[in-house]
Amino acid sequence: MEKSLKAVQVVVTAGDGIGPEVVAAGAQVLEEVASLYDLQVTQVERPLGGGSIDKFGEPCTDEVLQDALDADAVLLGAVGGPQWDDPQARFTPEEGVLRLREGLGLYANVRPVRVHDALLGRSPLRPEVVRGTDLVIVRELTGGLYFGRPKELRTVDGEPAAVDTLLYRRSEVERIVRHGFKWASARRGRLLSVDKFNVLVTGRFWRDIATEISRQYPDIEFSTMLADAFAAALVQRPTDWDVVVTENTFGDFLSDEAGVFTGSLGMLPSASLGDGPHALYEPVHGSAPDIAGDHAANPLATILSVALMFRHSFGLSQAATAIESAVEWTLNDGFRTRDIAEEGARLVDTQSMTAAVIARIEGPSTN
Ligand SMILES: NC(=O)c1ccc[n+]([C@@H]2O[C@H](COP(=O)([O-])OP(=O)(O)OC[C@H]3O[C@@H](n4cnc5c(N)ncnc54)[C@H](O)[C@@H]3O)[C@@H](O)[C@H]2O)c1
Structure with a gap:
């Protein structure tokens, strides 16, 4: 049974660059859908990223982290920009997002990739190959190659060298694989676990644990694949996949690869989840200082992230589907921002696109 809340608090961290523009859109949709679906939402705006460094000297203050811990969900825009790129600087804006994810215990980054029929012409893949693509990549977010220690420059046999460490504890693999099964159960019932079983000890370790856990989910069609083979299969047969669970680095590459199929970074939502009640929702894209x-x-992407929030943090699947359907309908009606516009398209700005989606959101069905 899904839990459904009656009153929720959402911390809204707009961030830098286009962050405030897309978060304003997400916040409007949140407000609108909440009122349609009888949910009382309090939105609390908080600084994060470059703007927070400028004002408070750090990208995520203790107060912001505490507010996020006290909230039911966080909606994030994006952080960063050239003005904070100084390599000598004490902090980077991106460290603000990392602090939030770590502080909230979010170890699963979930990226749905859905190719809309209306945008088939924007995809780099042929329409007959990519039509119907609808998959979710569940990426381990807090362990693996990006976080293992040691991670340092050193001297080996008298010459400079560098080392990173790929380390996974059993509990880390178990919990992310279980997340994969949970997503597969809620979708089309298929889970693919991706690893480098043939050359990495961690790959073998990962596969053994995933296979062992799969026995507890007899209703899920479980399979495994090597990361390089899957990278190729993903472009050849993108419609073959339902839920894919994988290590941090592989998940980073593979989700970027799959994301390209949609035609624009501006179409990709994400959720970062853990075992606790906390969750962070954000578009996959960055702060796009160029626009x-x-x-x-x-x-x-931000509006679709709000849909994920309704489904996973508020237990309101029908509201989530109403947002997703409204996005589909808006695209079918020809509305296009510049990044997804083809010749002769109905070009609109951020606000008009948001208004078009809101106008198409349906309330709860009465039967
Ligand atoms: N989680 C985050 O906050 C996050 C994630 C990625 C990058 N960043 C930061 O963002 C900054 C810019 O990075 P980048 O340029 O490599 O990536 P980016 O995603 O910001 O932009 C890449 C390209 O996609 C376009 N684009 C991105 N989102 C768009 C949208 N919603 N609508 C239309 N076009 C869009 C941009 O104009 C740009 O041409 C950097 O400081 C980077 O560190 C932050």
């Missing part, structure tokens, strides 16, 4: 202030940002 910040132009009112050209595509708000759909």
Whole structure:
């Protein structure tokens, strides 16, 4: 049974660049859908990223982390920009997002990739190959090659060298694989676990644990694949996959690869989840400083992230589906921001795209 809340608090961290533009769109949709579905939402705006460094000297203050811990969900825009790129600087804006994810215990990054029929022409893949693509990549977010220690420059046999460490504890693999099964159960019932079983000890370890856990989910069609083979299969047969669970680094590459199929970064939502009640929802894209202030940002990735929030944090699947259907309908009606516009398209700005989606959101069915 899904839990459904009656009153929720959402911390909204707009961030930098186009962050405030797309988050304004997400916040409007949140407000609108909450009122349609009888949910009382309090939105609390908080600084994060570059703006927070400028004002408070750090990208995520203790107060912001505490507010996020006290909230039911966090909606994040994006952080970063050239003005904070100084390599000598004490902090980077991105460290603010990392602090939030770590502080909230979020170890699963979930990226749905859905190719809309209306945008088939924007995909780099042929329409007959990519039509119907609808998959979810569940990426381990807090362990693996990006976080293992040691991670340092050193001297080996008298010459400079560098080392990173790929380390996974059993509990880390178990919990992310279980997340994969949970997503597969809620979708089409298929889970693929991706590893490098043939050359990495961690790959063998990962596969053994995933296979062992799969026996507890007899209703899920479980399979495994090598990361390199899957990278190729993903472009050849993108419609073959339902839920894919994988290590941090592989998940980073593979989700970027799959994301390209949609035609624009501006179409990709994400959720970062853990075992606790906390969750962070954000578009996959960055702060796009090149278009910040132009009112050209595509708000759909953020709006679709709000849909994920309704489904996973508030237990309101019908509201989530209403948002996703409204996005589909808006695209079918020809509305396009610049990043997804083809010749002769109905070009709109961020705000008009948001208004078009809101106008198409349906309330709860009465039967
Ligand atoms: N989680 C985050 O906050 C996050 C994630 C990725 C990058 N970043 C940061 O964002 C900054 C810019 O990074 P980048 O340029 O490599 O990546 P980016 O995603 O910001 O932009 C890449 C390209 O996609 C376009 N784009 C991105 N989102 C769009 C949208 N919603 N609508 C229309 N076009 C869109 C941009 O204009 C740009 O041409 C950097 O400082 C980077 O560190 C932050």
